[in-house]
Amino acid sequence: MTTIARDSLMSLEAYAKVRKTDKPELIAHRRLRTVRLGEHLGVQFEDERTIRRQIQEMLHIEKIFDQEGVQAEIDAYAPLIPDGSNWKATMLIEYPDVHERKRELARLIGIEDRMFVEPEGLPRVYAIADEDLDRENDEKTSAVHFLRFEFTRAMVDAIRAGAAVKLGCDHRNYPAHVAIAPETLASLAGDLH
Numbered sequence: 001m002t003t004i005a006r007d008s009l010m011s012l013e014a015y016a017k018v019r020k021t022d023k024p025e026l027i028a029h030r031r032l033r034t035v036r037l038g039e040h041l042g043v044q045f046e047d048e049r050t051i052r053r054q055i056q057e058m059l060h061i062e063k064i065f066d067q068e069g070v071q072a073e074i075d076a077y078a079p080l081i082p083d084g085s086n087w088k089a090t091m092l093i094e095y096p097d098v099h100e101r102k103r104e105l106a107r108l109i110g111i112e113d114r115m116f117v118e119p120e121g122l123p124r125v126y127a128i129a130d131e132d133l134d135r136e137n138d139e140k141t142s143a144v145h146f147l148r149f150e151f152t153r154a155m156v157d158a159i160r161a162g163a164a165v166k167l168g169c170d171h172r173n174y175p176a177h178v179a180i181a182p183e184t185l186a187s188l189a190g191d192l193h
Helices: 011-016 025-034 049-060 067-080 098-107 155-158 183-190
Strands: 036-037 042-045 086-093 115-119 145-150 164-172 176-177
Touching: 011 049, 025 036, 025 049, 036 176, 042 049, 042 183, 067 183, 086 176, 086 183, 115 145, 155 164, 155 183, 164 183
Parallel strands: none
Antiparallel strands: 036 042, 042 086, 086 145, 115 164, 164 176
């Protein structure tokens, strides 16, 4: 697994200088690695670059500079970096209207466990969700979930060789699937080895 060492991060001062100038490039990178599934689900596939930026941003916002605080942020976010046999993602359930969101989050309990990736000609891989903590209760699911899609060697080889892949959900209240765009798939294939 790729790790982010404390000494590889920018100081708060250095990050503040580049924060705005490299933002358009980071937005483009995030957009490339985001797959929309229907109108209300966004899946942001993480990589070392997106997680490094998230850590730097948290250090900046919280003004964290002591070793223990920096390490705590690394420890919180580093598990979201893919380690060669998987894709890791942040799933966002998005309903702008607060009342609709409340109603739909109640209807979508368990959705995180019904998310899948399906390489062409191979079985579906269901997400391993929220390994850090449970994000739902008896009344609703969370609007944010962390997903890991773990692949077999055959799946890694197929994806790296250019197999088409679809992202989907077979939750009874949100059935949807979409082919992952070739340019997005090329970026995600780079996470596998």
